Every structure is written in structure tokens, then in C-alpha cells.
Amino acid sequence: DQQVKQNSPSLSVQEGRISILNCDYTNSMFDYFLWYKKYPAEGPTFLISISSIKDKNEDGRFTVFLNKSAKHLSLHIVPSQPGDSAVYFCAASAERTSGSRLTFGEGTQLTVNP
Amino acid sequence: DVKVTQSSRYLVKRTGEKVFLECVQDMDHENMFWYRQDPGLGLRLIYFSYDVKMKEKGDIPEGYSVSREKKERFSLILESASTNQTSMYLCASSPHRGRQYFGPGTRLTVL
Numbered sequence: 001d002q003q004v005k006q007n008s009p010s011l012s013v014q015e016g017r018i019s020i021l022n023c024d025y026t027n028s029m030f031d032y033f034l035w036y037k038k039y040p041a042e043g044p045t046f047l048i049s050i051s052s053i054k055d056k057n058e059d060g061r062f063t064v065f066l067n068k069s070a071k072h073l074s075l076h077i078v079p080s081q082p083g084d085s086a087v088y089f090c091a092a093s094a095e096r097t098s099g100s101r102l103t104f105g106e107g108t109q110l111t112v113n114p
Numbered sequence: 115d116v117k118v119t120q121s122s123r124y125l126v127k128r129t130g131e132k133v134f135l136e137c138v139q140d141m142d143h144e145n146m147f148w149y150r151q152d153p154g155l156g157l158r159l160i161y162f163s164y165d166v167k168m169k170e171k172g173d174i175p176e177g178y179s180v181s182r183e184k185k186e187r188f189s190l191i192l193e194s195a196s197t198n199q200t201s202m203y204l205c206a207s208s209p210h211r212g213r214q215y216f217g218p219g220t221r222l223t224v225l
Contacts, residue, residue, distance in 0.1 A: 009154065032212055043118070043204055043216030044157070089156060093211060100145045100164065100211045101172070106156040 003027045004092050006105035014113055019077040021108050023090035026071065030092040034102065035064060035075045038087045047088075048075070080112045117141070118217035120205050126223045133192040135220050137205030143215075145208045146188035148172075148180060150201040151219075157204065163188055195224045 005024045013019045023033075031052040036044035050057040050064045050073070057064050063076045077084055087109050091102040121136035139146065145164050149157040149172075159172030161180040169180050177199060181189045188207075192199055200223050206214040 004156075006156075034213065036216075041123075041219070041221070043206075043218050045216070046213050049213065091157075095211060100208055100214075101147070101159060101162055102214060103159075104149075104157040106154055 002106075003030075004090060004103050004105040006088075006090060006108050008108050009106070010109040010111070012111045012113065013080050015082055016079045019075075019080045019084065019110055019112065021075040021077075021088050021090075021110065023073045023075075023105050024071060025073075025092050027092070027094060027103075028071070029094035030103075031095055032093045033064070033066060033073050034091045034093075035062075036089045036091060036104075037084075038089065038107070044089060077110075080110075082112050082114050085110055085112050118205060118207055118215050120203075120217040120220050122220050123218060124221045124223075126225065127192075127195050128225055129196060131192075131195050131224075133195050133222065133224075135190040135192075135203055135205075135222070137188045137190070137207075137217055138186055139188075139207040139215070140186065141207065141209065141215075142185065143207035143209045144185075145210075145214075146182065147206040147208075147214060148178075148188065148190045149204045149206065150174070151204055152201050160190065195222075197224050200224045 034049040035047040038044040147162040148160040163182040205217040208214040
């Protein structure tokens with residue numbers, strides 16, 4: 001039962017354009033969401049998070065949007081840069097049921113072409 | 115800065131061997147986690163621990179065990195390695211709910 005799903009295994013965009021990565025979840029108890037970025041042969045690094053009491057959170061070129069009714073979140077990167085090329089994972093947690101554990105999606109490979 | 119270190123970056127073992135993967139964090143975090151990452155499957159939780167000597171099964175604990183004798187150290191043990199345990203193993207720690215800090219990973223190959 002895949003509770004967090006990233007339906008696009010890969011995404012390719014041109015440098016300077018917007019990258020939009022999507023994530024869907026099924027567990028209505030999830031109330032905190034995170035995005036991580038991973039380069040090959042390195043551990044994931046935290047990018048940005050959002051609590052379910054918000055619908056948007058922004059940090060520089062990165063913005064995360066949360067649509068609770070649709071159980072959908074997205075990560076926008078504007079403008080995209082070649083150094084953004086990596087695998088992006090979304091993750092979710094539910095305070096009441098799972099404490100500190102995170103449930104991850106399958107990941108989306110983003111390629112930003114110069 | 116939080117630092118999570120893993121004992122090996124690359125490891126090659128033979129089927130049936132006992133394998134130890136060690137993880138150390140330097141920020142006095144309560145929670146520690148072991149994941150494996152496989153293409154198309156994302157990060158899957160093997161075991162986690164929220165206190166010394168405490169452990170809980172994650173989503174795929176079969177074939178693995180863990181040990182947490184000290185707060186800063188969390189070990190993953192493959193009792194009898196099999197080829198389907200060839201994977202990238204990632205350790206993480208967190209002080210509380212939410213953001214987890216990851217180590218660099220161990221690429222394990224079982225022949």
C-alpha cells in the first residue's frame with residue numbers, strides 16, 4: 001500500500017524555466033510534508049517542508065504547495081538550474097499514528113538542461 | 115551542523131555472510147532510522163529507534179536486525195546476507211518529529 005506516490009519517475013526542463021514536481025498521498029492522517037533532494041552516492045538532503053495548517057511555503061527558488069482536499073502537494077523550482085538535477089523525494093508524517101517516522105514516495109529524477 | 119556518518123561507503127559481501135552496518139550521529143538525537151533505497155521504490159524504512167535499546171520494525175524488517183546500545187550509534191545487521199539485499203542503505207537521525215538528517219549511504223553488494 002503506497003501511501004505516498006510520485007507518479008512521474010522523471011522530468012526534464014530547460015535551464016531558467018519552472019520545474020514542477022508532484023506528489024499524492026492517501027493517508028488523511030498525514031499532517032506534515034517534506035521534500036528531499038538526493039544526488040547519486042550521497043544521502044538525501046532536506047529542502048523544504050509544510051505543515052497541514054498552511055497551503056504554501058516558500059524558501060528562495062523553492063515553493064511547496066499543499067492541497068489537502070485533493071491530498072496533493074507540489075514542489076516548484078523557479079528558475080531551474082543545472083545544479084538542481086537530482087532525485088527529489090516527497091515524504092509525509094502523521095503525528096498521532098507514527099510519531100517521528102516518515103513515509104517516502106518513489107522519487108522523481110529531475111534533469112535541468114543547460 | 116548535524117553530522118551522520120556511516121561506517122562504509124561501499125561494501126561487497128558474499129551470500130550467507132553476516133554484515134554489520136554502523137551509523138553514528140553527533141547531535142544527541144533521540145530518533146534513528148535505517149532505510150534502503152532501490153530504483154523505483156523510493157526509501158523504505160527497515161527499522162527505527164526512538165531511544166537507547168528501543169527499536170521498532172519499519173515496513174521491510176525481514177532479514178534484518180538492529181542494535182542501539184548507545185544513543186549516538188545505531189547498527190543494522192544482516193544475519194545471513196542474500197543477493198536481494200544488494201541495495202543502498204541510508205541511516206538518518208532526528209531530534210523530534212519531522213526533519214531527518216541522513217548519512218552519505220552505504221552501497222552494499224551481495225555476491
